[in-house]
Amino acid sequence: MERYDQLYELYDTHDTDTVRALQNLVDLFPLVESPVALDRWKEINTELDERKAEIAEAFPEAGETFADLATRARQEQAFTGLDLYNKYGRSVNVFVLDVDETLRSTGSTDNEIPSDTLNLLTKFHEEGMPIVICTGQTLENVKGFAIQGLGSRIVHSGDLSIVYETGTGVFTPRHGAQTKQLLYERLDEGIRAVFDDVRARVLSDAPERLRHGCHLQGNEFNITMKPNFETGSDDAVAVIDEALVYELDLLGDALAALDEASGVDPQTVGDWARAYYADQDPEIRSVLERAGELPDADAADVSAEVAAVLDRIDVGYYEGDAAEIGSLELSKVVGVEAAFDVLGIEDPFAIVMGDSKSDLRVMRWVQEQDAGLAAAPEHASQSVLDHVEATDGLVFDEGHAGDILRTVYALNRFAADT
Numbered sequence: 082m083e084r085y086d087q088l089y090e091l092y093d094t095h096d097t098d099t100v101r102a103l104q105n106l107v108d109l110f111p112l113v114e115s116p117v118a119l120d121r122w123k124e125i126n127t128e129l130d131e132r133k134a135e136i137a138e139a140f141p142e143a144g145e146t147f148a149d150l151a152t153r154a155r156q157e158q159a160f161t162g163l164d165l166y167n168k169y170g171r172s173v174n175v176f177v178l179d180v181d182e183t184l185r186s187t188g189s190t191d192n193e194i195p196s197d198t199l200n201l202l203t204k205f206h207e208e209g210m211p212i213v214i215c216t217g218q219t220l221e222n223v224k225g226f227a228i229q230g231l232g233s234r235i236v237h238s239g240d241l242s243i244v245y246e247t248g249t250g251v252f253t254p255r256h257g258a259q260t261k262q263l264l265y266e267r268l269d270e271g272i273r274a275v276f277d278d279v280r281a282r283v284l285s286d287a288p289e290r291l292r293h294g295c296h297l298q299g300n301e302f303n304i305t306m307k308p309n310f311e312t313g314s315d316d317a318v319a320v321i322d323e324a325l326v327y328e329l330d331l332l333g334d335a336l337a338a339l340d341e342a343s344g345v346d347p348q349t350v351g352d353w354a355r356a357y358y359a360d361q362d363p364e365i366r367s368v369l370e371r372a373g374e375l376p377d378a379d380a381a382d383v384s385a386e387v388a389a390v391l392d393r394i395d396v397g398y399y400e401g402d403a404a405e406i407g408s409l410e411l412s413k414v415v416g417v418e419a420a421f422d423v424l425g426i427e428d429p430f431a432i433v434m435g436d437s438k439s440d441l442r443v444m445r446w447v448q449e450q451d452a453g454l455a456a457a458p459e460h461a462s463q464s465v466l467d468h469v470e471a472t473d474g475l476v477f478d479e480g481h482a483g484d485i486l487r488t489v490y491a492l493n494r495f496a497a498d499t
Contacts (some may be wrong), residue, residue, distance in 0.1 A: 084163060084495075087140060091147050092156040095136055103129040104152040108200050146498040153201075154491040158484065162491025165454065165473065172496035173454070173489050175426050176205070177213045177417055177443060178482075179435035180223070183458060186480045187312060194230045201486040206235050213420045213431075215244040215413050217405075217439065219299050220252055242424055244416030247397075247407055247439050249302040251416050253423045262419055264411050265302040271339065272393060272408065278335035279406060280304050283328070291327060294320035298403070304328070305405040318401040322368045325404040329354045329396065332406060336387055345384070352376035353383040358396045365398050399437065413439050414446045429453065432489050434482060436461035444468055456485045 091097065103125055110122045129152070136151055137144030150159050166172075178184055185194045206212060212235075216223055223243050227236050235241055242253040251262045265273070283304055284297055291306075294316070298305035306324040308317035333351030359366035360380035369375040383391070395412070397405040421429055431453035433444050440457075441464055447453035448468075456475035457465045469476055477484045 084143075085160070087143070087147070088150075088156070088159055088163065091136065091140070091151065092159070095139070095151060096132070097151040097156070100129065100132050100136075100151040101153065101155070103132065105197070108204075109196060143498055146494050149494050150491055154487045158488045159491045161475075161488045162493075163495055165488070165492045166495040166499075168473075169430070169454075170496075171430050172493040173210075173430055173432045175211045175213060175421070175424070175429050175431045175453075176202070177215050177431045177433045177447075177453075179437070179440050180214060180216045180218065180226070182436045182460065183434050183440075184482050186458070186460075188460075188479055194226075195480065195483065198483040198486065199230050201483050201490070202231060203235065205486070205490075206231075206238070206240065209240070211240045211242070211424045211426060213242045213244060213417060213424075215417060215420075215435070215440070215443065217247045217303075217305070217403075217437075218245060220245040220250060220301070221299075224252070240424065242420035244413060244420055246300050246303050247405075248411045248413045248416030249300070249407070251419045251423065253420060256423050259423045262423075263301070264415060264419060265408065268408060268410060272390070272410075275332070275335045275339060275390065275394070276302065276304065276406070276408075278338060279328070279331045282331060282334075286331070287327060291320065291324060295324050302411070303405055303407040305403050307403050308401065313401040321399070321401055321404050322372060325365065325368050325396075325398050326355075326372055326374050328404050328406055329358060332394065332396070336390055339390070345387075349378075350387060352378040353387055354391065356380050357383050357388065357391050362396075362398065364400070365396065368398060397439070413443045417443055417446075432456060432485065434485060436465060438462055438464060441465045441468055444472075448472060458482070 106125050107129055133148040133152065136148040140147045154162065184198060185192055202212065214223060214227060220243065223245050227243065237254045239255040242251060244251050249265045251264065253260055284292060294309055295306045296309055298307050306328065308320050310316040310320065330351045333354040334347055336354065337345060337347035337350040355369055355374065355376045356378040357380050359369050359375060366375065393409055395407045395409045397407060429452045431447055433440065433447055433453055434456045435443065436458050444455035445468065454475060455469050455472055456477060457469045458479050459476055460479055466476065475485055
């Protein structure tokens with residue numbers, strides 16, 4: 082209990098709010114060629130050093146650790162970090178970070194990663210922390226905002242990897258032949274034929290209202306229909322609901338064409354596809370029910386041959402945002418494993434931050450492997466929140482991913498001090 086008592090003393094007897102404010106000014110002070118600005122920065126830095134020295138002197142056995150904690154972590158973050166260290170006994174050694182609605186949010190950050198979060202990521206990177214960006218976006222989109230936000234130096238440092246399109250590929254600059262891995266090329270020809278069939282017809286065969294209301298995201302492999310309306314709006318919800326039903330029917334047609342010799346009517350296979358995914362995902366069932374498109378067929382009716390293929394194909398529904406067909410063999414978990422391999426992380430203990438079902442798979446994987454922690458924003462999918470609450474309760478306010486990074490900072494300081 083001695084360390085907990087010391088933490089209480091730190092935050093009760095020292096003005097840590099001012100220390101953090103000074104540290105933020107030092108970190109974020111604009112780099113301008115002005116003698117006045119430089120003099121002011123030096124004054125702030127001097128005051129920060131003096132306050133840190135006071136804290137270090139007050140805690141002779143762990144002064145540097147407590148001074149560092151005061152610069153980055155609020156009281157509740159420091160206590161949570163200590164709880165996590167006592168529970169797991171080790172530090173986080175890699176970040177696995179979703180972007181949309183996790184690091185940034187349309188609702189509170191104007192789709193920009195906050196400067197506080199970027200600054201903390203830069204601080205961790207300077208201390209040698211590898212970063213894996215794990216997203217459903219295309220590689221070009223991710224590279225663009227990563228370079229804009231983190232800077233080209235970090236993106237091309239050799240310690241950052243991008244798992245894109247929910248695990249269809251991995252991009253890790255400065256790693257020679259392993260820099261870009263097209264994981265979808267490992268799939269067998271039968272599965273790739275299904276995706277080729279659906280992709281070839283997804284826009285050309287779509288009803289006019291879908292062609293005008295949706296666009297196809299420029300993926301290398303996944304088939305993702307996005308709304309031409311504001312994400313989450315009533316129009317976006319309606320068109321994505323319709324796109325989901327349409328994609329399920331296209332998938333059924335592709336499966337029927339794959340096994341024409343069976344003589345099964347394509348409409349029957351389409352009903353099987355709807356029934357299969359309705360049984361797998363309550364959200365998909367709700368969409369089909371609202372549209373009056375839930376078939377009479379039951380998941381148990383699906384033939385063994387068709388089920389064997391559907392077991393390998395993922396249909397994702399994101400209300401008002403996207404309807405997607407992907408491969409379960411190319412999940413974010415597979416991408417993260419590939420990224421760890423390239424980065425040389427042999428004994429990972431990751432912080433996985435995300436909001437969707439694809440992120441949940443990574444969270445469950447690290448839990449099963451005793452390889453990390455999970456954190457999620459308060460608006461995450463309910464299944465994600467259930468998992469996070471049931472593990473370490475690392476739920477953060479929308480747009481405040483930096484709060485978790487500060488908690489990890491505290492955890493790692495306690496681990497380093499032991």
